[in-house]
Amino acid sequence: MSPQKxxxxxxxxxxxxxxxxxxxxxxxxxxASGLTSFGSYRSTERIVTNxxxxxxxxxxxxxxxxxxxQDTIRVFNSHLETEQLxxxxxxxxxxxxxxxxxxPKCSAATIFAMSDxxxxxxxxxxxxxxATFCFYRRRQLVTLLADMQQYGGLNYAVTSGTxxxxxxxxxxLTPMQQQLMEMFFxxxxxxxxxxxxxxxxxxxxxxxxxxxxxxxxxxKPVVEQHSNLKIESDRGRAYELKIK
Numbered sequence: 421m422s423p424q425k426x427x428x429x430x431x432x433x434x435x436x437x438x439x440x441x442x443x444x445x446x447x448x449x450x451x452a453s454g455l456t457s458f459g460s461y462r463s464t465e466r467i468v469t470n471x472x473x474x475x476x477x478x479x480x481x482x483x484x485x486x487x488x489x490q491d492t493i494r495v496f497n498s499h500l501e502t503e504q505l506x507x508x509x510x511x512x513x514x515x516x517x518x519x520x521x522x523x524p525k526c527s528a529a530t531i532f533a534m535s536d537x538x539x540x541x542x543x544x545x546x547x548x549x550x551a552t553f554c555f556y557r558r559r560q561l562v563t564l565l566a567d568m569q570q571y572g573g574l575n576y577a578v579t580s581g582t583x584x585x586x587x588x589x590x591x592x593l594t595p596m597q598q599q600l601m602e603m604f605f606x607x608x609x610x611x612x613x614x615x616x617x618x619x620x621x622x623x624x625x626x627x628x629x630x631x632x633x634x635x636x637x638x639x640k641p642v643v644e645q646h647s648n649l650k651i652e653s654d655r656g657r658a659y660e661l662k663i664k
Contacts, residue, residue: 449547457540464535472524475499572649
């Protein structure tokens with residue numbers, strides 16, 4: 421069975437449920453990707469902070485002075501074991517205290533570049549793929565639902581000319597029953613006169629009254645079994661597909 425037919429056979433409740441679950445999964449992927457990326461950044465930030473504090477402590481002990489000069493920065497960089505920090509980490513003076521205090525600084529971009537973002541990248545890729553799938557799926561469902569007419573628990577796929585019940589199961593009809601049901605669904609009032617039916621189904625037959633009666637009699641239980649509909653007769657002059 422083709423994917424299109426499988427989707428058509430899905431009931432309206434299942435379609436709504438599918439859309440809801442798709443959004444939940446997408447939100448979960450976005451959250452997991454963001455947390456993974458942020459967690460890796462924070463972990464790297466702690467490592468970088470410890471590394472810079474260690475290098476600063478060694479620099480200050482070696483220099484034996486709180487004055488920052490060109491040599492201080494050179495010595496500080498020489499004590500950094502991580503190659504990516506050399507030239508990127510800087511020294512600044514903290515003026516929030518009574519005494520000047522030398523503190524190491526590093527940009528968020530440098531820390532992010534040093535962090536292991538591979539797991540987060542994989543998750544973000546999955547998120548993008550899932551979002552693309554959801555968008556494609558939504559367009560597909562919108563197209564299919566636009567093609568589907570619903571009345572009294574009975575669904576009619578216009579393009580394929582197939583009737584489905586509320587559970588998405590195909591309703592088996594004879595060719596004549598199929599034509600008559602399509603006529604009922606094409607009518608805005610779901611009402612047809614005897615003349616309209618006979619002219620459409622038996623244009624060359626002189627008096628198809630008995631044939632029409634037999635067709636209606638056999639179609640009634642099929643309709644009532646698979647939907648909340650019934651076929652009512654107006655003294656044999658017209659027939660209407662009504663909700664029970």
